Amino acid sequence: MSDDLSLQMNALGAAARVAARAIREASTEAKNAALLAAAAALRTRKGEILAANDEDMAAARERGLSNAMLDRLMLDGKRVEAMAQGVEAIAALADPVGRELARWTRPNGLDIARVATPIGVIGIIYESRPNVTADAAALCLKSGNAVILRGGSESARSSAAILAALREGLADAGLPAEIVQLVPTTDRAAVGLLLQGLNGSVDLIIPRGGKSLVARVQNEARVPVLAHLEGICHTYIDAAADPDKARAVTVNAKMRRTGICGATETLLIDRGVAKELVVQILDDLAAKGCEIRADDAVWALYPAAKPASEEDWRTEYLDAIISVKLVDGVEEAIAHIEKYGSHHTEAIITEDRLAAERFLDGIDSAIVLWNASTQFADGGEFGMGAEIGIGTGKLHARGPVGVEQLCTFKYVVRGNGQTRP
Template sequence: MDNTDDIEILMKSIGNKASLASKLLSNASDKEKNLALRNISKNIRQDIGYILSENKKDLKEAIQKNKAAHIIDRLTLNSKKIESIASSIDSISKLTNPVGKILSEWEQPNGLAIKRVTIPIGVIGIIYESRPNVTADAAALCLKSGNASILRGGSDSFYSCQAIYESIRKGLSQSSIPEDSVQFVPTTDRNAVGCMLSGLNEKIDVIVPRGGKSLVSRIKEEARIPIFGHLEGICHVYIHKSADLKKAISITLNSKMRRPSICGAAETLLIDKSIANKYLPEIIEILINNGCEIRGDQDVQAIDNRVIGAVDLDWDTEYLDAIISIRIVNDENQAINHIMLHGTGHTEAIITEDKSVSAYFTERVDSSIILINASTQFADGGEFGFGAEIGISTGRLHARGPIGVDQLTTFKYIVTGSGQLRP
């Protein structure tokens, strides 16, 4: 039996275990699920020393392989981040139970009473890179929504993810929730991803990718089951001529530089021509002072000679770094056209004091998240009150925007009669 055969056998076993566990988990009470989540967060806090020691192994390998700065940033754990992971799980446990909600109900003329009620999806496969926290967030969100999960972390974060998974498994063993409700793929072999994308003989219901363009592209090309996710996060900030200067400066800086490596970081700044000469000098100055490289069109270069000339590729690049492209536009229509041409449907922000313009912008920009006078870095399930997120979807079917517990449910119809027969 060659290595490929070994992987296929392993993955089929994982799929079968998750599928069986999902049947039991779907009927678990909210109280049972919440106890399991609290046990998981408790064990993550208790195991902090071990988790950090395993994280050091990943960091050492990443540094030796000269991994990019944004990968190192996402990969790095410390006491504060571990506490944030545990606190996020606690927050998820306090969310309203997403299962069993009555979405709508009505009575037909013949007396049939119909309800549309939320239920778990089943088994969620999560494939991710360099993000140890996703191990905990994904497992917790799936548990809360009554779904089993199969977690496949990237090779860069393998030791960290496995350590967190061990804490999760320990927490489940201390509860009435089946331990097999959360599965972790214990190999970095890429064939395991291929097995997951095949659906494991219909054992996986949906795949959620969290990673770079190459990973997500592969998943979109090869998956034979539904996907919740996005390819890139080319996010825009548009400063309208009515914008408050202080808001424009602070929102632009936060959107780009709070954490440049996340998918909600702004990559392009658009600004109205009528205010460019007044606003851009201060905006460029503060961005450069905070270590940001500026690329811009000729009009932007004319305002500040430190600006590097932008090329066509810049408008279609997700930098994930301290770099931003700036373009001067005539008005909101040109800004919207730029976003329609170069955006990826992820997140856009408009800074304006004109409510009619913000309404016009939100109606015509077709992205999953649109912010008015707020940073693009709020594009996060935790910031939306979801406790955490399993990812952000730019698709149009089922889930769109941050994927939290409610987005990890589907529904069924319950029809109650009193002996009705169809004529």
């Protein structure tokens, strides 16, 4: 690693630290003005952004990127407009900074308040989608944080063009440009330096991408990481399930969108569920184009299924495939999920209140649902606005990470001369 790179990255960190103070103290009005001006600039600069994206796309085609990758990288007028609207939606959220989270008075008269404050400098490492540049920057800005973005090298030109629009918004509101910075090199060593924290300038790293990226970040980071790992989500159909709810919820949980982390990957069915309902549900899935991978007991009821292997229970397909297993009631469902799940999102379908409460209590996942689709695992659906991902770790934030979760807190204590005995 060159000394130059190290100097350059440390300068980036130092600039972020200074900018963090400015955005931490910025008024709600200034932050919203910056976001609305940035949205407007995304629209007026659409031509530039699309031209930069054309260059990225041409280079990506030359490098032989897959069609799926190319689709993620591609921008058009509609996607730029969606980005601008996303930034406007973040401007419309309540300011998470300064919220009083709790307040109480001690017998000695000390008045103690827990107040939400920004985290400081957040490093976000992501892959090819250039819209993350706008989303992530807007979420950080709204929550009073400075951000250092490191997108995929294939989207570097698109991200730089988007950054220019965001900075036009900051300038418009009189806020420093360094609130939003892009790592100015595609050198992978720069990511290593970012993960080391740039001499104490980085408070938090958020990786947004596939397993290998998250694993590298967790292994190399010397600063706290808010990781969103895979979602091996389960739907469990209890013996006391309402058949219509079971059918509707299961198809939605698996097939509404198969590529999102809240999609159900494994269906657990209580042995007490009527054979006809099991067949009906699997027929519903198959009719939508879903491949069924079944254990022996399910296969005996539904011979069109393929056999499931041990590996299937551990797999996040992100595709039109589902693994299906019969279990002996809620306790075996809980035990299966504990053994194979990823602590993301799990649902029980039942009309039996006790079974439901046992499942909701016994499952140690970020989100547990009763009679609802696992695809509700989403900050927007929770009413939290845009999110940066679904946290599967246990510290700081679990589940959807929106602007409130991008804050920390401090204690503000007001007295009248108290001393400690």
